[in-house]
Amino acid sequence: MNRSEPLVLGIESSCDETGVGIVRGTTLLTNAVSSSMEEHVRFGGVIPEIASRAHLDAMVPTLQQALADADVELLDVDALAVTSGPGLSGALMVGVAAAKALAVATGKPLFAVNHLVAHVGVGLLDAGRLPDNLGALLVSGGHTEILRVRNLASDVELLGSTIDDAAGEAYDKVARILGLGYPGGPAIDRLAAQGDPAAIRFPRGLSQPKYLGTPEQPGPHRYDWSFSGLKTAVARFIEDCEARGVEVPVADVAASFQEAVVDIITSKAVLACTENGITSLLLGGGVASNSRLRQLTRERCEAAGITLTIPPSSLCTDNGAMVAALAARIIMDGGEPSGIGFGTDSSMPVTTVHL
Amino acid sequence: MLILALDTSAAASAALVSDGVVLGRFASTDTRSHAEVLAPAVEQLLFDAGVAGTGLDALAVGVGPGPFTGLRAGIATARMLAFVWNVPLHGVMSLDAVALDADHAEGEFAVATDARRKEVYWARYRAGSALPELVDGPHVGPAESVPDLPVYGRGAGLYAGRLAGTAHATELTPDAVALARVAERTLADGGALRATTPLYLRESDAKVPGPRKKALL
Numbered sequence: 286m287n288r289s290e291p292l293v294l295g296i297e298s299s300c301d302e303t304g305v306g307i308v309r310g311t312t313l314l315t316n317a318v319s320s321s322m323e324e325h326v327r328f329g330g331v332i333p334e335i336a337s338r339a340h341l342d343a344m345v346p347t348l349q350q351a352l353a354d355a356d357v358e359l360l361d362v363d364a365l366a367v368t369s370g371p372g373l374s375g376a377l378m379v380g381v382a383a384a385k386a387l388a389v390a391t392g393k394p395l396f397a398v399n400h401l402v403a404h405v406g407v408g409l410l411d412a413g414r415l416p417d418n419l420g421a422l423l424v425s426g427g428h429t430e431i432l433r434v435r436n437l438a439s440d441v442e443l444l445g446s447t448i449d450d451a452a453g454e455a456y457d458k459v460a461r462i463l464g465l466g467y468p469g470g471p472a473i474d475r476l477a478a479q480g481d482p483a484a485i486r487f488p489r490g491l492s493q494p495k496y497l498g499t500p501e502q503p504g505p506h507r508y509d510w511s512f513s514g515l516k517t518a519v520a521r522f523i524e525d526c527e528a529r530g531v532e533v534p535v536a537d538v539a540a541s542f543q544e545a546v547v548d549i550i551t552s553k554a555v556l557a558c559t560e561n562g563i564t565s566l567l568l569g570g571g572v573a574s575n576s577r578l579r580q581l582t583r584e585r586c587e588a589a590g591i592t593l594t595i596p597p598s599s600l601c602t603d604n605g606a607m608v609a610a611l612a613a614r615i616i617m618d619g620g621e622p623s624g625i626g627f628g629t630d631s632s633m634p635v636t637t638v639h640l
Numbered sequence: 641m642l643i644l645a646l647d648t649s650a651a652a653s654a655a656l657v658s659d660g661v662v663l664g665r666f667a668s669t670d671t672r673s674h675a676e677v678l679a680p681a682v683e684q685l686l687f688d689a690g691v692a693g694t695g696l697d698a699l700a701v702g703v704g705p706g707p708f709t710g711l712r713a714g715i716a717t718a719r720m721l722a723f724v725w726n727v728p729l730h731g732v733m734s735l736d737a738v739a740l741d742a743d744h745a746e747g748e749f750a751v752a753t754d755a756r757r758k759e760v761y762w763a764r765y766r767a768g769s770a771l772p773e774l775v776d777g778p779h780v781g782p783a784e785s786v787p788d789l790p791v792y793g794r795g796a797g798l799y800a801g802r803l804a805g806t807a808h809a810t811e812l813t814p815d816a817v818a819l820a821r822v823a824e825r826t827l828a829d830g831g832a833l834r835a836t837t838p839l840y841l842r843e844s845d846a847k848v849p850g851p852r853k854k855a856l857l
C-alpha cells in the first residue's frame with residue numbers, strides 16, 4: 286500500500302446522501318453525491334426505509350460519476366473506505382455491502398471508518414494537516430456534537446452531544462409546526478432574517494446550574510444539549526396565540542427559535558473549548574451552512590481566542606470525500622485495513638475512529 | 641456456463657455453479673448478518689474454486705421478496721461485483737428458487753416464505769419439465785390468502801394451521817444453488833430473467849403528516 290500519498294475512494298451512506306469521494310493524500314479529487322432529500326420532503330423528515338432504497342439505486346451510478354470526474358481507474362486506487370457507523374442502520378448496510386463487494390472485486394484493502402470523525406477529516410483537505418488543540422462542532426439533522434481531536438487517526442473524544450433531538454431535527458420539527466417546508470433549516474434561516482430574535486424568550490436546554498455545575502465540579506450535562514423542550518415551547522407559544530385569536534408572528538418565532546438554538550450551541554461549544562484547551566474549532570455538518578450559526582460561532586470564537594474553520598458547504602454535509610480523507614490519514618499514520626468481516630454499528634462511538 | 645448466484649431474501653447464501661455442477665456453496669443460518677458474511681463468502685468461493693470474478697459468465701441475484709434490509713445487502717453486493725468485473729447481472733425472483741427445490745412432480749402448487757409481521761410472501765406455480773412455471777405472484781399477505789394447494793417452504797411451516805392447503809418442505813428457504821439453476825436453465829432456453837429491482841411488495845411505512853390541527857399534537 287502506498288502510505289505516503291494514498292489514492293483513496295470513500296463511500297458514505299449513513300443518512301440520506303449517497304456519497305463517493307476520491308482523495309490523493311490530502312488533495313480532494315472528486316466529491317460525487319446523490320441525495321434522496323427530495324423524496325423526504327412530503328414526510329417532513331428523513332424516512333430511513335426511503336433513504337435505504339435510494340442508496341441501493343444511487344450507489345453504482347455515484348461511483349461511476351466519481352471515477353469519471355476524477356479521471357481515476359479502480360485499478361489505480363490504493364485503498365477503499367466506508368462509513369460503518371454511526372447512522373441509520375439500514376442505510377449504512379447498503380454502503381457497507383457495496384464497499385465490501387468493491388473490495389472483493391478489486392482486491393483493494395478496505396477501511397471502515399467513523400462518520401463523525403470523518404466530518405473532521407475534511408479539515409485535512411487542501412490544508413494538509415489539522416491544527417493542534419483541535420475541537421470540532423458538528424451540527425446536522427442527524428447529530429449535534431462537540432469533539433476533542435488529539436489525533437484524528439487514533440485519539441478522538443466526545444465532550445458533549447444532544448441528549449434528544451439533533452439541532453437539524455429541531456429545525457425540521459419547528460418548520461413543520463410553522464407550516465414551512467422541509468428541510469427546516471434553510472426555511473427558518475430565511476424567515477428569521479425578517480424577525481426579531483429577541484421577541485420571544487425560548488428556553489435554552491440544559492443551561493440550569495444543576496446540569497452545568499462548575500469547571501471544578503461539572504454537572505451531568507455541562508457540554509450537552511437538549512432541543513425537545515425548545516420544540517415544545519414553540520408549539521405552546523403558537524397554541525397560545527391561536528387560543529387568544531392573535532396572528533402568529535411567524536418571522537419572530539423563527540428568529541427567536543433560531544436564536545435559542547444557536548445561542549445554546551455556541552455558548553456550550555465555546556465553554557467546552559476553553560475548558561479543554563481547545564484553541565482551534567472546526568464547524569461541520571449540514572447546519573454549518575446556517576447563517577446565524579456561522580456568525581455567532583465566529584463572534585464567540587473570536588472573543589475567546591479560538592481559531593474557527595468552516596469547510597465549504599459541500600464538504601460539511603455528508604459526503605464520501607470526508608470518508609476518504611479520514612482513511613487516507615489513517616493509512617499515512619500506518620493504520621491497518623479492517624478486512625471485510627465487520628458489521629455496521631448505528632451507535633459507533635467516536636473513540637472508535639476505524640475498525 | 642459459470643454462474644455466481646447470491647440470495648439474501650431470507651438467510652444469506654451464495655453458490656458457484658458451472659453447467660449444473662456445484663463448484664462451491666455457502667449458506668448462513670441467521671437472517672440478520674448478511675452485510676457481514678456475504679462478501680467474505682464470495683471471496684472464499686472464488687478462491688476455493690480457483691476462479692477469477694472476471695471469468696464468470698453471469699451473476700444472478702435473488703430480488704426477493706424478502707425483508708428489506710437483508711435483501712438489499714445481496715443486491716448491493718451483486719450490482720457492485722457485476723460493475724467491477726463487467727459481467728452480465730440477472731435478477732431472479734427468490735421464490736422461484738424455492739419452487740425449483742420443492743420437487744413437486746405435477747400440477748399446481750404454492751411457495752411461501754416468511755414475510756415477518758405474521759405474513760408470508762407467496763407465489764403459485766405449475767410443475768414443468770425444466771422449471772416450474774410461475775402462474776401468480778409474488779404476493780404478500782396472511783397465510784389464509786395462499787391458495788388451497790400444496791404449499792412449500794418455511795412460510796408454510798410457520799403458519800401450517802392457517803393454510804387452506806397442506807404444508808410441505810417446511811424448512812425450505814431460497815437458496816443460491818437453486819437460484820443459479822433457475823438462471824442457468826432460463827438462459828439456456830433463451831429465456832429472459834429480471835432486472836435487479838428489489839421486489840419489496842410493501843411500501844416504506846412512512847406516513848405523510850396530515851395538516852396541523854393543534855401545535856402540541
Ligand SMILES: [Zn+2]
Pocket residue numbers: 400404425427428570602603
Ligand atoms: Zn453527518
